[in-house]
Structures are given as structure tokens and as C-alpha cells.
Amino acid sequence: MLCLPNYVLRYLSVIIINRDLFMGSSNNDQKLNNTNLLRKHTWHPETNELKRERRSPGLPGTLNGTVSDTNRSDSFRKRNYSAGDYVISPGANGGEGSSLTHSWTFQPGRHNQGLYSNNFREAQRQWKRLQEWGEVKETKKIKKRFDRFSGRKFINDYEIVSEIGRGMHGKVKLGREVNTKALLAIKIIPKTERRPKLGRANSSSQKEKVRREIAILKKCIHPNVVRLREVIDDPNSTKVYLVLEYMNGGEIQWTENQSPLLSVEQARQYFRDVVCGLEYLHYQGIIHRDIKPANLLLSSSTCVKISDFGVSYIARSGLNEENDVELVKTVGTPAFFAPELCWTDLDRPRPKISEAIDVWALGATLFCLLFGRCPFQASTEYELFDKIVNEPLQIPSTPEIGEDGHDLLNRLLSKDPSTRITLAEVKRHPWTIRDMPDYEEWIKGTNPEASGRVEVSNDEVASAVSLVGRLRKKLSKLFRFRRPKTQEQEVSSSPSDSSFRRENDASNSSLALSITQLSDSFNHMSMDKQQRDASESEEKSGGKGSVEEVQHLEKPKIDFNWDRSPASELSDPAEANNEDVGDEDDYDEESSSEDQSPNSSKMHSRVADYDVYSQASMEPNGDPMDYSQEVDFDLKKDQVPMVAWRDYERLNKSRPGDDPEYHSISGFLSSNGLPSSQTRATPSYYFEHPMTSSH
Numbered sequence: 001m002l003c004l005p006n007y008v009l010r011y012l013s014v015i016i017i018n019r020d021l022f023m024g025s026s027n028n029d030q031k032l033n034n035t036n037l038l039r040k041h042t043w044h045p046e047t048n049e050l051k052r053e054r055r056s057p058g059l060p061g062t063l064n065g066t067v068s069d070t071n072r073s074d075s076f077r078k079r080n081y082s083a084g085d086y087v088i089s090p091g092a093n094g095g096e097g098s099s100l101t102h103s104w105t106f107q108p109g110r111h112n113q114g115l116y117s118n119n120f121r122e123a124q125r126q127w128k129r130l131q132e133w134g135e136v137k138e139t140k141k142i143k144k145r146f147d148r149f150s151g152r153k154f155i156n157d158y159e160i161v162s163e164i165g166r167g168m169h170g171k172v173k174l175g176r177e178v179n180t181k182a183l184l185a186i187k188i189i190p191k192t193e194r195r196p197k198l199g200r201a202n203s204s205s206q207k208e209k210v211r212r213e214i215a216i217l218k219k220c221i222h223p224n225v226v227r228l229r230e231v232i233d234d235p236n237s238t239k240v241y242l243v244l245e246y247m248n249g250g251e252i253q254w255t256e257n258q259s260p261l262l263s264v265e266q267a268r269q270y271f272r273d274v275v276c277g278l279e280y281l282h283y284q285g286i287i288h289r290d291i292k293p294a295n296l297l298l299s300s301s302t303c304v305k306i307s308d309f310g311v312s313y314i315a316r317s318g319l320n321e322e323n324d325v326e327l328v329k330t331v332g333t334p335a336f337f338a339p340e341l342c343w344t345d346l347d348r349p350r351p352k353i354s355e356a357i358d359v360w361a362l363g364a365t366l367f368c369l370l371f372g373r374c375p376f377q378a379s380t381e382y383e384l385f386d387k388i389v390n391e392p393l394q395i396p397s398t399p400e401i402g403e404d405g406h407d408l409l410n411r412l413l414s415k416d417p418s419t420r421i422t423l424a425e426v427k428r429h430p431w432t433i434r435d436m437p438d439y440e441e442w443i444k445g446t447n448p449e450a451s452g453r454v455e456v457s458n459d460e461v462a463s464a465v466s467l468v469g470r471l472r473k474k475l476s477k478l479f480r481f482r483r484p485k486t487q488e489q490e491v492s493s494s495p496s497d498s499s500f501r502r503e504n505d506a507s508n509s510s511l512a513l514s515i516t517q518l519s520d521s522f523n524h525m526s527m528d529k530q531q532r533d534a535s536e537s538e539e540k541s542g543g544k545g546s547v548e549e550v551q552h553l554e555k556p557k558i559d560f561n562w563d564r565s566p567a568s569e570l571s572d573p574a575e576a577n578n579e580d581v582g583d584e585d586d587y588d589e590e591s592s593s594e595d596q597s598p599n600s601s602k603m604h605s606r607v608a609d610y611d612v613y614s615q616a617s618m619e620p621n622g623d624p625m626d627y628s629q630e631v632d633f634d635l636k637k638d639q640v641p642m643v644a645w646r647d648y649e650r651l652n653k654s655r656p657g658d659d660p661e662y663h664s665i666s667g668f669l670s671s672n673g674l675p676s677s678q679t680r681a682t683p684s685y686y687f688e689h690p691m692t693s694s695h
């Protein structure tokens with residue numbers, strides 16, 4: 001009989017089992033299932049469309065049974081529909097309000113190979129490729145470009161493809177390296193918190209967070225730690241750009257209505273990866289302090305990597321010798337806090353805080369992955385802390401994790417950090433190594449000592465990000481909003497104005513104007529609202545004081561100064577179609593290095609951008625729109641209608657109803673014939689339109 005090697009047999013069985021995936025099927029239902037089986041899908045409420053999600057398929061074979069969906073609520077639909085790693089769309093067979101019932105039995109597919117044969121080797125192969133990146137690249141200059149014909153946006157060597165997600169402090173974009181076409185994640189973090197909000201870190205802690213994250217990522221190079229490729233930190237920019245390895249599986253999806261989404265085998269596999277990453281970090285003297293499923297990202301080979309080092313602790317002289325007060329700070333996520341962090345008992349000494357807090361959080365994370373809920377739950381933080389410290393751990397009976405599973409969880413979630421299991425012990429625990437063909441090889445291959453120790457010094461943390469000087473910030477704002485001089489502005493002066501002059505160059509009259517112009521611009525932005533408020537308060541008070549306020553806020557005259565076409569301004573002909581642009585939403589915050597010259601004609605287009613936004617983009621109630629989160633890029637003169645159109649569409653969508661203002665814009669743009677990126681109307685057309693010029 002013909003003897004075939006094991007791997008060939010495995011591939012053959014995968015092909016036979018999944019023949020419909022490979023050969024197609026005439027049955028529509030089957031096709032639907034197959035499509036859904038290949039990728040996780042997300043329902044997009046705005047378009048009522050199913051879209052393929054960035055997340056890679058997980059490990060088939062995790063769910064046997066029926067998944068049904070019958071007239072689920074809207075809020076439920078907005079979340080991903082998940083069934084194991086597969087998603088059923090409510091819109092797939094009929095759109096809004098339809099019901100859909102599907103059942104199937106999963107079969108092991110090609111993605112389960114890693115699971116049974118240990119994905120460690122694949123992860124290592126992938127890791128080798130990443131190592132070709134070498135040292136983290138540090139770039140001190142940022143150049144942003146927008147190709148108006150294709151609508152493509154670029155930051156240095158990367159094209160911005162889409163947005164992956166947003167965190168508390170920044171956002172993450174999917175980027176594509178222009179030369180290699182490799183996908184990367186670009187994390188954009190403000191160097192300082194712009195508008196500190198209640199419950200948000202203040203400016204200095206934000207700076208510290210960014211610095212720590214960069215300093216750690218620069219040094220920590222490990223297959224289970226998200227890899228940093230480049231830091232783009234332009235001193236003239238208020239943001240820092242971290243170019244990271246793209247984790248196309250996204251965050252681990254582990255729960256739906258408090259039910260687990262992962263099989264025990266998947267949870268175990270992910271757990272092993274986190275143990276390796278964490279062991280490496282501890283070896284390097286780093287306590288992560290925020291281990292939880294949301295900070296664990298999946299790569300294409302379903303290898304899990306630790307991310308988000310914003311609250312990590314960096315020991316100066318090895319973890320064992322430290323007993324820093326810094327460690328006592330309760331940073332991280334309460335549900336994953338170790339008992340020693342929740343200590344409220346004044347009669348008993350608080351146990352020493354060490355890297356064991358990460359081991360607890362790892363236990364809590366494993367609990368989440370296995371059972372779809374946190375080990376301790378409460379409605380208030382106080383109650384939660386009390387439970388974490390005093391309540392015995394209850395391990396659910398399903399799914400069945402065996403005695404060794406119970407033992408491991410009990411030891412990970414030991415209330416006393418001195419008896420808590422260590423990571424070295426975890427790696428040899430029977431539950432961890434179950435199913436591993438050669439666990440000794442794994443333990444040897446993942447020994448952190450092999451990678452050598454790196455040190456992250458305080459100096460490195462302190463110098464991880466260049467700060468934007470106050471002066472620079474002022475200048476960048478000034479040039480962004482600077483508008484052509486008027487006689488009135490020439491003679492105006494204010495205390496801030498003169499102090500600014502003293503600080504810099506008294507002879508520079510154009511700079512002397514700047515603060516007035518700047519504040520004028522800001523006033524202009526909020527003018528309509530203030531006018532309304534002022535007249536309201538005048539009405540209420542019946543007095544005259546508020547009238548002065550209104551007069552003070554008189555609308556500045558719009559004067560476009562676009563003698564030259566943007567393309568002709570570019571010195572490099574190759575760049576003729578690629579204009580320099582601000583970042584997606586940093587339009588009102590920063591300009592790139594080359595825009596700093598007051599003589600730059602790009603500056604004028606920025607002035608125009610501002611005016612366009614302040615005029616064209618009011619909320620229907622008259623409030624100026626907050627473009628800090630919305631603007632995709634700076635406008636140039638012939639893009640104005642296009643952006644306005646897009647805004648119209650967006651507003652109109654989100655506000656159905658009859659708003660004449662927006663319908664008027666719509667009519668105007670449609671009559672212009674090309675309500676798309678091809679529109680070639682100029683801003684003057686736009687402002688001559690009776691509706692828009694009436695503002």
C-alpha cells in the first residue's frame with residue numbers, strides 16, 4: 001500500500017473535508033456558509049452591509065452545534081455576530097429586520113494544524129521574517145502626502161489604508177509600506193493630552209505613557225511581544241507615530257454574553273504564548289501591569305502577542321531587588337488587579353508587590369478565555385476589590401478543564417503572591433503542556449535567557465519622545481490658521497501678542513500679528529455658537545453688555561489667496577500630484593515640518609481649509625463641528641466641494657430629516673455635476689453660492 005507522509009495525509013484530509021471551500025458549491029446556502037466560514041464578518045449598521053473583518057479565521061473545529069439568529073435587537077447586531085470563530089450575518093439573507101437560522105457542524109480545517117502540532121514553529125518562522133527588520137528605525141521628520149486623484153494618503157513611506165481602531169489616547173491605522181507592500185499598524189499618539197477630560201490621564205501622565213511604551217517596545221524584541229519597526233517623532237509634530245507589526249487577527253475575541261467563544265484547546269494555545277511573552281518581559285525587568293485579553297493581539301499564524309505597555313513598570317536593577325513605591329500604584333484594569341493591589345486591610349501588612357501581579361492577571365485572563373467571564377465580578381470597584389481579596393475562587397464546571405486545569409487556575413489566582421505559581425512553573429504545568437508533542441523543545445526554545453538581557457534605562461524612557469515646545473506649538477497653530485492681513489489686524493495688539501514678540505523676534509511683524517490672528521481664528525470657529533449664546537444672554541438680561549461681545553466676534557472676511565496652483569508649488573515634479581497633508585484628524589493641531597515657513601503658499605490653503613470648515617461645516621443647530629475627530633485630511637482648493645459633499649452625506653445620513661441648509665449644499669454640488677472626488681469646482685464657487693455665502 002502507498003505510504004504517504006503524515007503532513008500530506010493531513011492536507012488531503014483538509015481538502016476532502018473542506019472540498020466545498022476549494023471547489024465551490026452550487027448550493028447558495030452552502031456558499032453563504034463557506035464565505036462565513038472563511039472570515040469573520042461584521043455587520044455595518046450605517047450601510048447595512050456585511051464586511052469582511054480584519055480578523056483572521058480562528059481555529060475551526062471549535063464549535064459543534066447550531067447557531068441561530070431570529071430578530072435580534074439592534075444593539076446586539078451592532079456587535080459582531082460570533083459563533084466560535086464564525087459569524088452569521090443578520091443581513092445576509094434579507095437585510096434589516098430579517099431573521100436567519102443556520103446550523104452546521106464544524107470540521108477541522110486548515111487552520112487547526114497549528115493547534116494540534118503546536119503553532120510554535122510557525123510563529124518562529126514568522127518571527128525570523130520580523131527579525132529582518134533589525135533595529136528599530138528612528139525618524140525625526142514626518143512627511144504627509146495626499147494624492148488627490150487616487151485619494152490615497154501617505155505618511156513617510158507608508159500608505160494609510162484604513163483605521164484599525166482607537167484607544168483612550170490615540171488611534172491605530174492600517175498602513176502599507178510603499179516599497180514592499182507589507183502591512184503594518186501605525187499607532188498615532190498625541191504627545192500630550194489635548195483636552196484633558198474627567199477620568200482621563202493628564203498631560204504629564206500621557207507623556208509618560210508614550211515614553212514608556214516606546215522605550216519598552218524599542219528594546220523588547222520577542223515573538224510574543226508586538227514588534228516595533230519605526231518611531232516617527234518629528235519635533236515639530238504634536239504626535240508620535242509608532243509603526244508596529246500588524247496583528248491581523250486583532251484582539252482576542254473571547255466572550256459573547258458572558259459565554260466563552262474559545263475552545264479549551266485554543267485558550268491553552270493562546271495562554272502558552274502569553275506565558276512566553278510575559279516570561280521574557282519579566283526577565284527584562286518589565287512588569288506589564290495590564291495583562292488582559294484586550295491587550296493580547298493575534299497574528300496571522302494565530303500566535304498571540306502582548307501589546308500596550310503604557311502603564312508598564314520598568315525596574316532599574318532587576319525585579320527581585322525592587323520594592324519601588326511606584327509599584328504600589330494601582331494602574332491597569334480593576335477586574336484583573338491582584339489582591340495585593342486591592343489591599344484595604346489596615347490590620348495586616350500588604351504583601352510585597354512584584355511581577356506576581358502579572359501572574360494573577362494572566363490567571364484572570366485564562367479564566368476569561370476559558371469561561372467567557374472574569375473570575376470576580378461586582379457592580380462597584382469597592383465590592384470588586386473586596387471579592388478579589390476575600391472571596392474564594394469558583395471555577396465553573398463547563399467547559400470541563402480537568403483536575404490539572406483547576407490546579408493551574410487555583411495556583412495562578414492564589415491570593416497570596418508568595419505562594420502564587422511562577423511563570424517557570426506554569427511552563428511545566430501538566431495543563432499547559434498537554435497535547436504538546438515535545439514540550440522540552442518548547443521550553444528550551446522559549447527560554448528568555450537565550451535572547452539576552454536588555455536594559456531600559458530611565459534616560460531612555462525620558463528621551464523616548466521629543467517634546468513639542470510651547471513656541472513650536474504656537475507657531476504650528478499660527479501658520480495653520482493664519483489668514484491674510486487686514487489693516488485692522490495690522491494695528492491690533494494684545495498682551496499675549498507682545499509677550500510673544502518678546503519671546504521671539506521683535507522685528508518680525510508678521511509673527512507679531514500671529515496671536516491676534518490665532519485667537520481670532522478660534523473665535524471665528526466658535527463664533528456662531530457664541531453669537532447665539534450672547535444674544536440669548538442679552539435677551540435674558542435685557543442689557544447691553546452682551547451686544548459688545550457679539551460685535552467683538554464679528555465674522556472675519558474671507559479672502560482666498562490662491563494665485564498659484566498647488567501642483568506648481570511643489571518643487572519636486574514627482575510630487576506634483578501628491579500634496580502634503582495633515583494627518584487624519586490633526587488638521588487643527590499641527591502642521592508638518594515643511595509648512596512652517598510663513599511664506600509658504602501651502603499656508604494659504606490651510607487658511608482656506610479652516611474657513612471652509614468653519615463656514616460649511618456647521619452642525620444643523622448652528623454649532624461649529626468638532627473636526628478634531630472628523631477631518632480626514634487638509635483640503636486644497638479644488639477639493640473643497642468634494643469634502644463638503646462627503647460631509648453633507650455624512651450629516652444627512654446621521655440626521656435624516658429636512659434640513660434646507662444641507663439640501664442646498666447637495667443641490668449645489670449635484671448641479672456642479674460631479675459630487676465625487678472628480679469635482680473640480682473651486683472654493684470661490686462654493687462661497688458665492690447664496691446658501692453658503694449667507695453665513
Ligand SMILES: Nc1ncnc2c1ncn2[C@@H]1O[C@H](COP(=O)(O)OP(=O)(O)OP(=O)(O)O)[C@@H](O)[C@H]1O
Pocket residue numbers: 164165166167168169170171172185187226244245246247248250251294295297307308310
Ligand atoms: N499592532 C497592531 N495590529 C493590529 N491592531 C492593533 C495593533 N495595535 C493596536 N491594535 C488595535 O487598535 C485598537 C486601538 O489600540 P490602542 O492600543 O490604541 O488602544 P487600547 O488597546 O484601547 O489602548 P489604550 O489602553 O492605550 O487606550 C485596538 O483595537 C487594538 O486591538
